[in-house]
Amino acid sequence: MRATVLLALSLAYPLVVYWALGRFEPRWLALLLFALALLRAVATRQAVWLVAAAGAGLLALLATLFNDALPLKLYPALVNVVMLGVFATSLVFPPSAIERIARLSEPDLPAHGVAYTRRVTQVWCGFFVVNGTLAFATALWASDRVWALYNGLLAYALIGLLFAGEWLVRQRVKAAHRHG
The missing domain is CATH 1.20.58 (Methane Monooxygenase Hydroxylase; Chain G, domain 1)
Known part of the structure; x- marks a missing residue:
């Protein structure tokens, strides 16, 4: 709760x-x-x-x-920097962030799953760079309304799209490894 x-x-x-x-x-x-x-x-x-x-x-x-x-509006950019740090660090010191999450439901993750989760972690790092940059840019140069629209709605929609797209790709990857 x-x-x-x-x-x-x-x-x-x-x-x-x-x-x-x-x-x-x-x-x-x-x-x-x-x-x-x-x-x-x-x-x-x-x-x-x-x-x-x-x-x-x-x-x-x-x-x-x-x-x-302005400092209040920089908080979403800070969160992206922190998340980028977590995900990028996990690439240097495995297991990757996504592998850790995947192992919660699949403890015996096969080698191709480890490679896949590493790639997904890299994708999330890219997302945090782009999203953090946009959060920073809207804080500095956009109106309060545009800042709120991006950071309070559009960024979450992009996160949802990334989750959905990754889920679809994961289903295809799993199917390919079951049949291949």
Whole structure:
């Protein structure tokens, strides 16, 4: 239940910030950012989210000191950088992030499955680079509305498309290895 609420708050962050920007000073919204990141770090107790919480804390501090919305809008880019770091590190120090996930349901993953999950991890790294770049660009150069639209809707749609596309490819790869 707590994880679901935290996920919903995380997903809604860009839309909440967009809604609140005209109503509250950025320094007050910084509390939301820091609280969200801290809750995620405490709830998951994973080092990666502690790093993200520290980054969010720095962004929140900057938003508070300068009473500026830009640091608040940089949070989605920060999340992409953190996820890129996790996925890229797993390529250097296997098993890959996707292999770890795959082994939860298929502990005896065959060699071709390991190779496939490594490639999928590389694809996700590419996604985090592109998505993070767009999140960064919309924070710097787009209107608040475009920023919220991309980071609060379009980025999630792209994630969904990547999940769906990968699932379709995975079904074909599995079928090819069953028959081949």
